[in-house]
Amino acid sequence: MKYLLLINQGTALETQAALPPDEQATVWQDYQAINQTPGVTPGQRMAMPDSATTVRVEDGKVLVTDGPFVETKEALGGYLFFEADDLDAAIALAARIPAARYGGAIEIRPLVQG
Numbered sequence: 001m002k003y004l005l006l007i008n009q010g011t012a013l014e015t016q017a018a019l020p021p022d023e024q025a026t027v028w029q030d031y032q033a034i035n036q037t038p039g040v041t042p043g044q045r046m047a048m049p050d051s052a053t054t055v056r057v058e059d060g061k062v063l064v065t066d067g068p069f070v071e072t073k074e075a076l077g078g079y080l081f082f083e084a085d086d087l088d089a090a091i092a093l094a095a096r097i098p099a100a101r102y103g104g105a106i107e108i109r110p111l112v113q114g
Contacts, residue, residue, distance in 0.1 A: 002083050002111040003090045009077035011103030027098045034080070034096055039089075041081040049075035077104070081111075 016027055035042040054065040077099060084090050087108070094106035 001086065001090075002081060002113070003087075004109045004111055005080050005082055005090065005094055005097070006076055006107040006109070007078040007080075007097060007099050008105045008107060009075055009099055009103075010105060012099040013077070015102040016098065027102075030096065030098050034093065037082075037093065039083040040093070041083075043079040043081070046076065046078050049077075 016024060019027070034040060050067050052067055054067070056063045056065075082090055082093055084093070087110075090108045094100060094108055097104075097106050100106050
């Protein structure tokens with residue numbers, strides 16, 4: 001089964017930025033180890049949410065808003081794909097993602113096959 005893991009940062013970026021340099025290095029190493037896990041296809045690092053442009057169409061008119069439109073503390077910070085035998089394996093991988101332990105959350109979605 002293939003899964004998409006969405007990394008919602010929450011307060012993780014602020015929390016990680018406040019860590020001592022050696023702990024910040026450990027977080028970076030944790031992300032590198034996850035990217036090298038068999039079955040993982042890393043996504044690309046994303047810019048901060050305030051750099052986003054949001055597009056909506058209402059009554060045929062294109063509306064463009066600078067920055068994230070929705071108010072959320074769980075802005076999407078990154079993603080990865082994971083091919084695993086089952087959801088339990090995806091949950092175990094998600095629990096290793098540093099954002100999950102520093103104030104964020106990881107959303108796991110199975111990919112539709114076919």
